[in-house]
Amino acid sequence: MNVERARRRARIRYALVAVALCAGIAGAPAPAVAWAEPAGSDSTSSTTAHTGAADADSSSPSTGDQDTKADTSPTESKDDSPKDEAESEIPDRGTDIGTDTADSTDESDGTEHEVAQRPSRHTEIEQPTKPERRTPLLDRLRARIDRTPADEDSTEAAPLTRHLTVVRTEDATPPAAAVAPNVATIDVPVTTDTPEGPQPLSPLGKLLQLPGHLVNTVLQFFDITRSSQGPAAPIKIAPPINDLLFAAFREVEKWIGLDRTPPPQPPFPTLTYTGPTTAKTPTVAQFLNASAAAYGLGTTPGGLVPFTVNGFQMASANIISGMAARVWVTPDNQIVISYQGTTGGTNLLFNPFIAVAQILTDLQVIYTQTTPWAFHDALRFAERVQAAAALQGYGTDDIFVTGHSLGGWEAQYVAQQIGLAGIGFESPGMSSTVPGNGADSLFVNVETYGDPAPFMATDLPGLQPFMPPYVPGGGIKPHYGHIVMIGDPAAMTPLLNAVxxxxxxxxxxxxxxVDFLGNFFQYHLPGIQAYHLGVTPDPGVVPWLGTARGPVNTGWGDLTIPELLQAASDAGSLHRSAVAA
Incomplete structure (x- = not known):
């Protein structure tokens, strides 16, 4: 009898629970139904629980549905526990995926302990016979049924307003206490005033560079390369042979008559620099050494260190397009992107096929009005460097470009397209132009008299009619930025006659x-520019090749870009390479 009576009582209890559950669910607003696990639930994280609920039941509201219904559905009182669940879900919108919210505080009443200990709704439904699970559930359902219209008017407006304030900036700003939680979770990129500084190479990064360093040490022994940190060649046979060959070449020029007075050339207007000289940039020597290092296998510019990402120097080489570049950091925490010139220098020992693509790129720029693939690769690489540098606290003004010959061409193009400052050495003009074409930029082309490469342009007179007509500051193949001429103007005499x-x-x-190629090898290589700029090359690649003679601009190697413009202006060797828009 007692057993039968107990069973009857249990059935009555189940019926009451079922009726209460049905009434509570029917009267509850949609956003609070089986969406977010309350803090302290058995789920690993609130975000994971949201996903699981949505996947398990197709009728569960999506994120977009919840936002829509939250603006129109009846709201809940401050003491209503489903409201606590919905409120705790709103700040989750701004958190990172997988963030654990089990220790979050219930902001409506500050009862952190009550929120943390609230049991899971799923657990209550599956085990309704446990008294400790049943009583809190009935209390919450009874509170839902018995709430008054006055309670509904005092709903979760504050949390909703806080959420909308983050998304809709035109809303009125709520109290600081309400805004703070969501403001802290907004993912906004943070930049620092000063860069973190160069990061060291990882052990694996050092190991990968070791073969190049070892080979370069052997090359230094044979005087193919030089470095302040490497061994000196015990016997230097090449320099006297080099001098003898070029002396014989000059005699041949005289015998042919190329030393006679050349035909008059059109005026080459100079430019007076009146801008500031205080802008901080790398020095001329740092740019030139970084450009020369691009030709060396395992070489490092004097005083510079690799720019590393995840322990490896940021670099790129594409044997199809011919673009190759490495990135360095100066002692003043400025980044220099150095593009490699034609043939790659001693890099040919490890990557000989890239020279074919680089020569084809040269020919494309000279003989067509198109932009080669290598230039686009150079631009994409510079953009990747900008993104990686920003993560380490560098700004756009901390990034510069440089290169020699083809590398200077690529540096020009990058500067033209995204406005970076820098110095290019011995590069011709380009087919692409922009308004003004760098008339107000901090990009400089340093060019040597006697080298035919920079004169393959329409804003430098001398190789017409081999090149298109000369136009002061323009034409169809002008340089980007300014032109600084170095060397002896008389070195142009044989070329002016040969053309x-x-x-x-x-x-x-x-x-x-033949005269074109002879003068190219005589004046084109970085060691000749180092001589005229008063720079001690570090590193030097085939440092004995060429003829270092004529004026030396002592001290120019220590100048920044604005100081170089001022010094060249004072010396009458700064020329207009662009017409202001």
Missing amino acids: TLWRTGPIRNFVFF
Whole structure:
């Protein structure tokens, strides 16, 4: 009898629970139904619980549905526990995926302990016979059924307003106490006033560079390269042979008559620099050494260190397009992107095929009006460097570009497209232009008299009619930025005479090309620019190749870009390479 009576009582209890559950669920607003696990639930994180609920029941509201219904549905009183669940879910919108909210505080009444100990709704439904689970649930359902209209008017407006304030900036600003939790969870990029400084290479990064360093040490022994940190060649055979060959070449020029007074050239207007000289940039020597290092296998510019990402120097090499570059950091925490010139120098020992693509790129720029693939690769690499540098606290003003020959071309293009400052050495003009074409920029082209490469342009007179017509500050193949001329203007005499032979017969065309190549190797390489700029090359690649003679601009190697512009202006060697828009 007692057993039967107990069973009857249990059935009555189950019926009451079922009726209460149905009434509570029917009267509850949609956003509070089986969406977020309350803090302290058995789930690993609130975000994971949201996903699981949505996947398990197709009728569960999506994120977008909840936002829509939250603006129109009846709201709940401050003491209503489903309201606590909805309120705790709103700040979760701004948190990172997987953030654990089990220790969060109930902001409506500050009862951290009550929120943390509240049992899971799923647990209560599955085990309704446990008294400790049943009583809190009935209390919450009874409070839901018995709430008054006055209670509904005092709903979770504050949390909702706080959420909308973050999303809709035109709303009125709520009290600071309400805004703080959500403001702290907004993912806003943070930049620092000063960069973190160069990061060291990882052990694996050092190991990967070891073969290049070892090979370069051998090259230094044979005087193919030089460095302040490497061994000196015990016997230097190449320099006297080099001097003898170029002395013989000059005699041949005289015998052909290329030393005669050249035909008059159109005026080459100079530019007076009146801008500030206080902008902080790397020095001319740092730019030149970084450019020369691009030719060296395992070489490092004097005083610079690699710019590293995850323990490896940031670099790129594409044997299809011919673009290759490495990134360095100066002692003043400025980043220098150095693009490699044609042939890659001693890098040919490890990557010989890239020279073919680089020569084809040269020919494309010279003989067509198109932009080669290598230039686009150079631009994409610079953009990747900007993104990586920003994560380490560097700004755009801390990033510079440089290069020699083809590398200077690529540096020009990058500067033209995204406005970076820098110095290019011995680079020709380009097919692409922008308004003003760098008339107000801090990009400088340093060019040497006698080297035909920079004169393959329309804003430098000397190689017409081999090149298109000369236009002061323009034409169809101008340089970007400013031009600083170094060396001896008299070194142009053989070229100015040789170009008059162009298109006058096969033999004369051949003479022109031979003189073109002779002067190219005589004046083009970075060691010659180092001589005229008063720079001690570090590193030097085939440092004995060429003819270092003529004026030396003592001290220019220590100048920043604005100081170089001022010094060249004072010396009358700063020229207009662009027309202001």
